[in-house]
Amino acid sequence: MSLTGLLDVVASDPALVEAARSALAGDRRHLDLVGPPAARPFAVAALARALADASEANRGRPVLAVTATGREAEDLAAALGSLLPPDSVAEFPAWETLPHERLSPRSDTVGRRLAVLRRILHPRADDPAAGPLQVIVAPVRSVLQPQVKGLAELVPVSLSVREEVDLEDLVRRLSAAAYQRVELVEKRGEFAVRGAHPGRLPAHRGAPAAGGVLGRRGRGDPLLQGRRPAFAGDRPARSVGPALP
Numbered sequence: 125m126s127l128t129g130l131l132d133v134v135a136s137d138p139a140l141v142e143a144a145r146s147a148l149a150g151d152r153r154h155l156d157l158v159g160p161p162a163a164r165p166f167a168v169a170a171l172a173r174a175l176a177d178a179s180e181a182n183r184g185r186p187v188l189a190v191t192a193t194g195r196e197a198e199d200l201a202a203a204l205g206s207l208l209p210p211d212s213v214a215e216f217p218a219w220e221t222l223p224h225e226r227l228s229p230r231s232d233t234v235g236r237r238l239a240v241l242r243r244i245l246h247p248r249a250d251d252p253a254a255g256p257l258q259v260i261v262a263p264v265r266s267v268l269q270p271q272v273k274g275l276a277e278l279v280p281v282s283l284s285v286r287e288e289v290d291l292e293d294l295v296r297r298l299s300a301a302a303y304q305r306v307e308l309v310e311k312r313g314e315f316a317v318r319g320a321h322p323g324r325l326p327a328h329r330g331a332p333a334a335g336g337v338l339g340r341r342g343r344g345d346p347l348l349q350g351r352r353p354a355f356a357g358d359r360p361a362r363s364v365g366p367a368l369p
Contacts, residue, residue: 127206135170143167144174165203172208172258186244186257194218194263201261212258216240218266231313241276291317
């Protein structure tokens with residue numbers, strides 16, 4: 125549900141107007157806004173809208189909204205999706221593991237973090253799902269966790285129908301992106317090759333069935349279709365349209 129009309133009314137509040145002006149001018153390092161929790165999405169959205177309408181020097185700067193917990197980050201991101209274009213809001217999740225634990229974060233968490241970092245430095249104007257961000261919502265634990273330099277420079281593997289793809293090069297690119305080659309695709313971050321038909325599950329998609337099986341007639345032919353997999357037998361279930369990112 126879109127509530128942009130309600131944002132137009134709330135954003136005219138003098139306190140929010142002053143907060144947006146101070147953020148754009150940069151003349152105040154700290155500014156406290158006191159209000160009920162329900163007002164937080166409106167305050168963040170008003171600031172994001174002011175930055176989007178700002179001069180060239182400030183335009184394109186996303187707002188970083190830090191929350192206390194991951195649940196609060198999910199709730200805030202969902203609320204902001206009703207006030208701003210949904211594709212312009214992204215959640216930057218925290219790792220589920222602690223630094224001293226000898227465990228790896230879940231592949232979907234790693235994928236979502238990489239996708240956000242990529243959109244910050246290299247947004248794509250032709251793809252709203254990978255376009256510029258207005259708001260990044262992150263729990264404080266995510267902000268404090270260390271970042272490896274250069275993660276935003278990793279180029280995602282993207283495939284489109286009718287695109288000619290070299291199978292060996294595709295396998296190499298998926299392996300370089302930390303995908304694991306298996307016989308049967310069952311989890312995120314895995315891919316399998318059936319003759320000339322590679323299939324994979326993107327690591328950063330939200331729904332379990334958001335992976336894909338790519339079909340073509342034979343080696344050297346362009347991709348003919350992208351289909352979501354039926355997990356019972358790792359077979360394509362239904363078409364997903366012209367592209368399978």
